[in-house]
Amino acid sequence: MSENEPRTYDQAVYAVSDEENEPLLSEKRSETVESEGVLPDDLTRDDLTLPNPEEPELARHYTRLSQMNWSIESGPYPLGSCTMKYNPPVTEDVAADPNAAVHPDRSASSVQGTLGLLAGLQDYLARIGGMDAVTLQPPAGAAGEFTGIAVARAYHRANGEDRSEVLIPSSAHGTNFATAALAGYDVVELPSGEDGRVDMEALEAAVSSDTAALMLTNPNTVGLFERDIEEIADVVHDAGGLLYYDGANLNALLGRARPGDMGFDIMHYNVHKTFATPHGGGGPGAGPVGVVEELEPYLPNPRIEETESGYEFGESEDAIERVHGFQGNWLVLVKAYAYIARLGDSGLADASAKAVLNANYLAEQVDLEVPYGPFHHEFAATAGDAAAADVAKRMLDFGVHPPTTNWPEMVPEAMLTEPTEIESKQSLDELAAAFDAALGSTDEERHDAPSRTTAKRIDQTSAARDPRLSWQALEE
Amino acid sequence: MSGSPYAPHTDAETAAMLDAVGAADEAALFDIPEPVAFDGEFGIEPRSEQELRREMADLLGRNDDLTEFLGRGHYEHYVPSVVDSLSSRSEFLTSYTQYQPEITQGFLQALFEYQSMLVELTGLGIANCSMYDAATALGEAALLADRVRSVDGEVVLVPENLREGKRSVLANYVDGSDLRIETYPIENGTADVDALDDAVGEDTVFVYAETPTVRGCIEPNLAEIGEIADAEGAMFCLGSDPVALSILEEPASVGADVVVGEAGVLGLPAAYGMGLGLFACDEEFLRQVPGRLVGASEDADGTRAYTLTLQTREQHIRKQRATSNICTNQAWVALRAAMHAAYLGADGLVGLAEDCVTLARDLAADIDDVTGLQAPVDDRHHFREFVVGTDQPAQAIADDLEEEGFAVHVIGDHRLQVCITDANAHAADDLVAAFEEVAA
Numbered sequence: 001m002s003e004n005e006p007r008t009y010d011q012a013v014y015a016v017s018d019e020e021n022e023p024l025l026s027e028k029r030s031e032t033v034e035s036e037g038v039l040p041d042d043l044t045r046d047d048l049t050l051p052n053p054e055e056p057e058l059a060r061h062y063t064r065l066s067q068m069n070w071s072i073e074s075g076p077y078p079l080g081s082c083t084m085k086y087n088p089p090v091t092e093d094v095a096a097d098p099n100a101a102v103h104p105d106r107s108a109s110s111v112q113g114t115l116g117l118l119a120g121l122q123d124y125l126a127r128i129g130g131m132d133a134v135t136l137q138p139p140a141g142a143a144g145e146f147t148g149i150a151v152a153r154a155y156h157r158a159n160g161e162d163r164s165e166v167l168i169p170s171s172a173h174g175t176n177f178a179t180a181a182l183a184g185y186d187v188v189e190l191p192s193g194e195d196g197r198v199d200m201e202a203l204e205a206a207v208s209s210d211t212a213a214l215m216l217t218n219p220n221t222v223g224l225f226e227r228d229i230e231e232i233a234d235v236v237h238d239a240g241g242l243l244y245y246d247g248a249n250l251n252a253l254l255g256r257a258r259p260g261d262m263g264f265d266i267m268h269y270n271v272h273k274t275f276a277t278p279h280g281g282g283g284p285g286a287g288p289v290g291v292v293e294e295l296e297p298y299l300p301n302p303r304i305e306e307t308e309s310g311y312e313f314g315e316s317e318d319a320i321e322r323v324h325g326f327q328g329n330w331l332v333l334v335k336a337y338a339y340i341a342r343l344g345d346s347g348l349a350d351a352s353a354k355a356v357l358n359a360n361y362l363a364e365q366v367d368l369e370v371p372y373g374p375f376h377h378e379f380a381a382t383a384g385d386a387a388a389a390d391v392a393k394r395m396l397d398f399g400v401h402p403p404t405t406n407w408p409e410m411v412p413e414a415m416l417t418e419p420t421e422i423e424s425k426q427s428l429d430e431l432a433a434a435f436d437a438a439l440g441s442t443d444e445e446r447h448d449a450p451s452r453t454t455a456k457r458i459d460q461t462s463a464a465r466d467p468r469l470s471w472q473a474l475e476e
Numbered sequence: 477m478s479g480s481p482y483a484p485h486t487d488a489e490t491a492a493m494l495d496a497v498g499a500a501d502e503a504a505l506f507d508i509p510e511p512v513a514f515d516g517e518f519g520i521e522p523r524s525e526q527e528l529r530r531e532m533a534d535l536l537g538r539n540d541d542l543t544e545f546l547g548r549g550h551y552e553h554y555v556p557s558v559v560d561s562l563s564s565r566s567e568f569l570t571s572y573t574q575y576q577p578e579i580t581q582g583f584l585q586a587l588f589e590y591q592s593m594l595v596e597l598t599g600l601g602i603a604n605c606s607m608y609d610a611a612t613a614l615g616e617a618a619l620l621a622d623r624v625r626s627v628d629g630e631v632v633l634v635p636e637n638l639r640e641g642k643r644s645v646l647a648n649y650v651d652g653s654d655l656r657i658e659t660y661p662i663e664n665g666t667a668d669v670d671a672l673d674d675a676v677g678e679d680t681v682f683v684y685a686e687t688p689t690v691r692g693c694i695e696p697n698l699a700e701i702g703e704i705a706d707a708e709g710a711m712f713c714l715g716s717d718p719v720a721l722s723i724l725e726e727p728a729s730v731g732a733d734v735v736v737g738e739a740g741v742l743g744l745p746a747a748y749g750m751g752l753g754l755f756a757c758d759e760e761f762l763r764q765v766p767g768r769l770v771g772a773s774e775d776a777d778g779t780r781a782y783t784l785t786l787q788t789r790e791q792h793i794r795k796q797r798a799t800s801n802i803c804t805n806q807a808w809v810a811l812r813a814a815m816h817a818a819y820l821g822a823d824g825l826v827g828l829a830e831d832c833v834t835l836a837r838d839l840a841a842d843i844d845d846v847t848g849l850q851a852p853v854d855d856r857h858h859f860r861e862f863v864v865g866t867d868q869p870a871q872a873i874a875d876d877l878e879e880e881g882f883a884v885h886v887i888g889d890h891r892l893q894v895c896i897t898d899a900n901a902h903a904a905d906d907l908v909a910a911f912e913e914v915a916a
Binding site: 011019020021022024025026030031032033034035037038039040042043044045046048049050051052053055058059061062063064065066067068069070071072073074077079082084085086087088090092093094097099100101102103104105106107109110111112113114116117120124127128130139140141142143145146150153173174175177178179180181182183184185187224225227229230253255256257258261262263270272276278279280281282283284285300320321322323324325326327328329330331332334337338340341342343344345346347348350351353354356357358360361364365374375376392393396401402404407421422423424425427448450453454455456457458459460462463464467468469470471472473474 | 489505517578602721773823
């Protein structure tokens with residue numbers, strides 16, 4: 001393979017006929033069963049029909065499905081803002097410890113190991129974020145945002161204030177907007193300045209005594225560090241608002257800067273991004289929230305407290321209501337603890353250093369225009385005259401997963417690329433070759449892509465226009 | 477050791493890359509103003525894999541080795557090895573949301589099958605491909621009612637003995653809306669239907685009931701509850717789980733508009749409360765449903781293919797007008813639940829559910845024979861769990877049981893709750909013997 005030729009890639013395809021890939025379980029063998037005898041008829045259903053494969057069939061079905069799926073071990077997965085990095089198997093092994101499998105209603109005295117691990121993770125996260133207190137309850141980043149905004153609301157209410165607005169830069173993740181709305185706030189969208197950062201004039205015009213919080217990602221979604229962060233913090237704080245840090249891009253800062261030092265009052269951590277717990281095809285994640293001392297009383301109950309006799313559950317009278325029925329996504333938290341412990345100070349700092357180096361190197365290698373800069377761990381290139389979505393489909397033929405496309409909106413035909421620290425120089429060279437080959441393809445080649453994947457281009461419009469969301473709907 | 481063990485760069489490569497980008501060193505790449513730069517240390521020592529394994533085993537080994545007879549919303553059934561093995565394949569475990577469907581057909585099909593199984597179990601038209609847990613699914617359901625119901629009401633009606641964790645999460649979810657939570661009474665472990673009828677009025681937008689209830693009782697009046705809700709135009713939301721639904725009344729047949737609950741009863745071991753929120757609803761709410769949906773479509777060759785669909789409801793497109801802020805969900809747990817359900821099949825699932833009835837019935841009878849104990853307290857059919865009345869203070873009995881190696885719930889001064897499934901049934905006789913030691 002020459003340096004500028006991307007490799008091509010065939011994804012596993014399984015078919016029982018020319019028209020069909022791996023059949024649905026329901027198409028293999030189903031069975032109808034009636035329950036008899038253990039309950040009166042008026043409490044039971046008539047019957048139940050479900051697939052009934054034997055174990056070897058089941059094993060083959062899901063093995064085939066797995067081979068029709070892209071993962072971080074399959075190849076580069078540079079989805080911008082998603083931080084898809086290698087998930088070391090050792091964290092899976094330690095989370096599979098039978099002692100980790102306990103019920104959430106156990107007495108505190110009987111689960112000192114579990115509580116000790118949680119307390120340890122809280123401590124690690126507080127140190128990494130420069131925060132004073134952490135809750136591990138939120139089961140995902142968006143749930144962390146919700147927790148953080150609820151904490152802000154509780155704080156303002158405790159001060160006798162009913163602030164109605166949350167400020168969010170236009171480039172922010174959609175979850176920020178949805179979270180603020182879910183919490184009952186009016187969203188005030190801040191335009192980005194010409195340099196891709198927060199426009200200070202727009203911020204000063206928007207901030208007021210109605211401002212409950214500003215939600216900010218730093219570095220932001222095009223990888224730019226908000227260099228005016230101290231001034232931003234002053235403007236928000238002077239108006240009585242709180243500064244919220246969206247932890248989506250924390251991988252760019254480990255050991256180099258801490259949200260707490262920048263003036264942020266509340267932050268969430270995406271442990272499934274920064275600390276390499278597996279994303280599992282879209283979850284589970286975990287979204288711990290850190291706060292400064294003044295806000296600690298508002299974190300949701302129960303809090304884990306260390307006493308002379310061991311770890312106990314503490315309750316705060318001022319706590320917000322809960323964000324999860326129990327203690328959050330425990331198994332994810334075990335893996336996060338293990339990952340942080342494996343890397344330690346030096347590994348965490350190196351992860352950020354290599355992530356930033358990789359992004360800068362890749363941006364240098366591709367033939368795409370990359371506006372703004374200097375950037376950290378991710379960059380938003382523009383596909384120019386080509387449609388970013390089509391370039392992405394063409395990249396699928398070259399053995400890589402494409403970047404996030406058409407977002408953030410501040411870059412036309414954006415291709416938001418985040419290689420993370422795990423790609424080698426050669427891997428980045430191949431990724432750049434895939435970019436360039438896709439960009440250099442003809443419109444027709446892009447339109448017909450992908451051609452080497454399990455499915456060819458999928459018709460999204462008909463999926464939405466005629467929703468068929470179950471195998472029952474397929475039979476209609 | 478220095479550096480991340482998962483960054484593959486050699487020193488020579490790092491140097492070449494720095495040269496290519498024109499930076500003297502890595503520090504020069506960081507565009508961070510000096511006043512906010514961090515040059516301290518976290519004080520976290522890196523561990524080798526071996527050290528990490530030993531440390532974690534030592535740490536978690538501090539948990540007492542108790543046989544758990546605990547339930548109340550978090551249940552353990554035996555998860556077959558094949559589920560662990562297949563779900564741990566890295567192609568599933570380390571993938572992300574299926575933003576490029578052509579290259580993620582495997583996961584999309586698995587989620588489509590998960591949705592389909594919930595449609596079969598609930599009889600409702602659609603199911604999403606996961607919420608965080610039963611509590612957050614309930615919160616989302618109440619907000620769905622707020623969006624779609626034409627009635628002007630703002631009252632969300634829940635049972636007075638709703639588990640505190642669920643009540644609290646629900647309160648958080650409705651805090652940003654005009655909704656407010658009220659409760660209806662419980663009698664003998666299930667809904668007091670007459671009182672519920674009185675409580676439902678024109679200001680009621682949402683009526684929530686559970687089967688089995690938090691006390692393990694099978695709710696006998698679901699159809700009636702559904703009619704009461706419907707008469708006022710309120711949404712009827714039923715809380716349950718896929719194992720129970722395999723034999724209990726089909727939610728659609730009792731008038732449920734939405735089913736929420738804990739689907740992690742399949743596929744998840746005891747995981748300190750980690751869950752899988754089940755969310756199914758009538759097709760009429762399609763465009764207001766929270767969460768992700770996988771739909772069937774066709775590819776350019778006309779072959780059936782799957783894709784995330786109706787994403788215009790979702791936060792990454794609709795921003796503050798989205799139906800929910802959920803992004804990362806519990807997809808991998810849903811995959812495991814689907815695998816577990818497929819492993820059991822209809823036959824195995826119904827058999828497991830029947831065991832949940834008979835094991836509880838038999839254990840309650842054995843406990844009732846113990847001097848100083850009465851079980852079940854509620855004169856109802858039970859599923860997995862039941863309440864035990866105690867002559868002695870319940871907390872003292874539970875503490876003594878813990879000394880004997882067993883964990884049970886304390887739910888009142890003279891009330892315990894005990895949960896039995898296939899996972900702890902082997903120790904049922906030992907539990908009864910321990911009760912005999914400590915309860916009289």
